[in-house]
Amino acid sequence: MADFLSGYSIQYWLESCAQGYLEETQFGHEAGVVEPALVLGDDLLREQAIKVTTQLVVGERCALSASSGLINAAPDEAARRFLATQTLDEARHVEIFTQRLYDLGVKKPDLESTLREHANPNLVKFAETLLEKVENKHFIPGVVGQNIILEGMAFSVFEMIYAGNQKLNPKFAQTLSGTIADERRHVGFGENYIGALLKQHPEKKPEIERMQKEMSYYMLATFADQFRGDENRAEMDEMRRAARAAAGEEAPEGTWQGANLADLDPDEMEGLLSNTVLGEFKTRLGRIGIDYQTPSRP
């Protein structure tokens, strides 16, 4: 295991990340790139951007608490050092998404109240389920919850948002692109490292499977809150109209998982996102020897 972990060293992190894809960036994007006038000038689009970014900050704060909290529960030094790089990655994500809230007009003294107002309660429960494992120093369930479930969800959500923003909002797309690169590393660690540990501790599997089922339910409930209902549908229609008007003939949304996001209604988007993430869970959990548990549908 030590040899595999050498690929997750801080030296590697410095070369690939700090001196690699983050070089010359400021808060995750090229200097001088700003939020588009379309987003800043349209109340609905700006409000929606604040709501979405709030969920990203909530998720990243959870990831920061989890990765830092797992360090002194880690069974070996190499894993501690990898989790140290992950802690810093997650702190960077908290910082760049918080900065985006400021860029969208949230005043610094209003940050916490804005987060409280918009944080999805199901996403908060998702985070609490994971952080309970971390708090109790349950290392293997904690890493599965963090590096496979949370990171797996974040990876797909970021990719979908990235596809939708590539043309519409290059600044946000650049910010997401660095984050996606980080998440890919984190998920890889979770899969490779935990598979070996679970072989030594098969008795941990039932606890992990219960946690996965519970976290998956709260994740689906978060997606449902985001996409379902007449209000969400009307809001999305309105946002698309505004975006199309600003972009002219060119359709502003991109392609993700083979679907043109511009052609999907909210229910279809929810289905595509949910099925993609759950499919990824199933594959990744299977690789580490965990039986995927189908969650209840909200």
Next chain:
Amino acid sequence: MSDPAEVHALDPESFEERVHSFQFWFESVQGYLAGREYGHRPDAEDPPLEESERDRLVTVLCNYCVGETAALDGASGLVAAAPNRLTKIFLSTQVVDEGRHLEVLRHRLVELGVERPEEEVERRVSPRLRDFRQRLDALVAQRDWDAAIFAQNVILEAMEFSTFHMHAQFADPLTRELLIGIIKDERRHIGFGETELGRRLRVHPTLRDRLLRVRSQLDPLVLATFEDAMSELQVPRAEREDLGRSYLGAVERLGVRA
């Protein structure tokens, strides 16, 4: 890259927002870590050491590893207890700094021919340093923010800063390079501890008595650890006193005087 003069011209709130950020950390370390491999230039001079000198260096580095592991566990454990976003983000940068220190010191042990660094560290650790680590772990586990930040970012960091600074003057070229990189990080960590506790002491002056009690428990362990390290490094007596003074000066800047 931030111009230092520009940073110091900021109002206190903006200054804190700036210097406790990932962005600031990122710009700072790019300056002195770029082009380094495991803390030193790839082509740095590495003359062979006498066997006795090598053995003493291994003992000292093993103890540095324990100090850095204590700092890694301490900083990571404190992220959850940190009172706000900025302190959480600063501590996250400290977590990766401490992880890096542990990694470069361990790598140096391997360069010196140690085959199983973890076992060697266990074998050579000073009991006083182990005791210090346990006491710091306990403060972190209790989420006692003030006492733990004092023990971690003032006492432990000042101990490491003073020791590494002294050692760098006598060290072989390669060890010196990696120590100099570590010292730059430690300076940032001590600055954070002093700023954070300085502000809290202004609001809660009675905190000083509690910190003094923490200090009175830890000082003997720190001074004994210094003695162990300096004996291994064969530092002359007179210079050992400078080391103690350097440490006490850092701790007493907060007004926590015995």
